[in-house]
Amino acid sequence: MLRQVAEPCCRVAADLEHLPLAPASIDLFWSSLAVQWCDLPATLGEARRILKPGGTLALASLGPATFHELRQAFAGVDDYRHTLPFHSIEDVRRMAADAGLAAISIEQYPQVACYADFKSLLRAVKAIGANQVGSGRRTSLMSRSAFQKAETAYETQRTPDGLPLTYDVITLIAHV
Secondary structure, X not given: OHHHOOOOOOOOOOOOOOOOOOOOOEEEEEEEOXXXXXXXXXXXXXXXXXXXXXXXXXXXXXXXXXXXXHHHHHHOOOOOOOOOOOOOHHHHHHHHHHOOOEEEEEEEEEEEEEEOOHHHHHHHHHHOOOOOXXXXXXXXXXXXXXXXXXXXXXXXXXXXXXXXXXXXEEEEEEEO
16 A cells, blocks of 8 residues: 555654654644554553644544444453453543544444354454453463354354454544
């Protein structure tokens, strides 16, 4: 995508929580489905720090209903965490305000993907890196019987379109 930019531009690969950019140096901070892996208050603070007066922050993240079907299926299997804890829309709004952002516009809407089977669903989750859940996760392999129990539980949620997996998308637009 960056190779197709018509005008030369500066490209930066960096830690969203510690950006190597000068204060008040950019007009737009844009992120799509990355900040949920970060310390959100730190990331919003960095965005505020580097945005010029009048600058805009636009991001998409995931809310707490994300992967609720997966959590439900694993609830009867073990007490480990199988998904990241995602921030509520109210928490995101508060964190943006606490970071010094203003004119906050925030929306939340579910997007549901459907999969033919449980293994395909789990492969899709892994493909986007969402299988990394931080602390509270299982550190050993899951037994075949535990996996089958989760798969059977997930099958109870099957729709005519397949096994549903919810992405609870939160979009935030704010200004300095």
